[in-house]
Amino acid sequence: MTDLNQPDLARINAMPTPGSSIDTLVVGAGQAGVAISEHLSSLGVPHLVLEKNRIAEAWRTGRWDSLVANGPAWHDRFPGLAFDDIDADAFAPKERVAAYFEAYAQKFNAPIRTGVDVRKVTRNAERSGFTVETSEGVIQANRVVVATGPFQRPVIPALAPTDERFTQIHSAQYYNPQQLPEGAVLVVGAGSSGVQIADELQRAGKKVYLSVGPHDRPPRAYRNRDFCWWLGVLGEWDAEIAQPGKEHVTIAVSGARGGHTVDFRRLAQQGMTLVGLTKTFNDGVVTFQQDLLENLKNGDKNYLALLDAADAYIARNGLDLPHEPEARSMLPDPQCVTQPILELDLVAAGVTSIIWATGYAVDFSWLQVDTFDAQGKPQHQRGVSREPGVYFLGLPWLSRRGSSFIWGVWHDAKHVAGHIATQRSYLAYQDAAQRQDA
Incomplete structure (x- = not known):
């Protein structure tokens, strides 16, 4: 397979380059960028995908070493290519997922240039299109597709202590237990990243405190x-509007060790200490909300x-699927839940590290066009921006619940490419009409 991170000369020479003009410029070559490139290619739209790093x-590099996809291989993929070396119900390791997108891009010879950073996009004055400033020069583009996804800037809350006694990293900088100093760890955030990292650290012999906020906790199966299948047949992936108050609630789910249902009480049973939402830090003492239970x-x-x-659904459709009454059994509340810790002296508890699994923010500072509200949120309809010629892909709830997931972004990309x-x-008709008039 051709390495798309170091493309062959024939492909480079056939590709639009910085300093030229292109009909549609795509920024980002992750899952969203590869998906829109496929659809644009099938529709014959000339385009170029720029990626500042690798596909x-x-x-x-933005995930820990042992990470696997949170969905099974039959689900977490694009329609046009299956994982040929992984069982359909298994969970692909992160490097295999990256290789999958490389292979997918190679399948239709995607016009991707890596190592090019897009630094500024502005609308042209008194003429159509946009001026795009990159690390390799200026490109003129009629349209710009923003495919940079939702995980652009790791967020550590302002309440984080400025205390050199503790090693503090975001989950994006966590790779394995060996990188942390000796001592206990406080993991703040119990979504998929936080709970998997906390579990890995505890299994590696670390004393772990896990700060648990509001969350959804679906069964693995x-x-x-x-559960990916259940959300599909129940129409949850295609839900177009989030339930009030659920727009940003984290999901605790894991494909680690073959996949399992996240059970916080079981984590406590194996030695982890659960605490409520992190509230304050003051001179090495952290306080927690009384909301754990x-x-x-x-x-x-x-x-x-x-x-x-x-x-x-099973009863309604007469499906022959095995009963699973044990799935409704709950472990008893552990002591850390019935008698929750509301204040913890980190030094006295032996805590030397804090991992902030507190999510990400988008960064559109480079996109200087009129498509954002007062809070900096992109204004769009199913990815079609209010700024004509600008499009978004890969954002949560772009058109549905599944928009930021692998299969969901592929379908959103199809709509954007069609637009x-x-x-x-329409522009082709205008050009033809002008030629006829002339």
């Missing part, structure tokens, strides 16, 4: 079907609601 770089109970409600919906092709057809 799918976030899967390589139920009645012989993965409430957060766990709400996670249980989410879990049980999916089981109920699955049971109803671009339609606009090109």
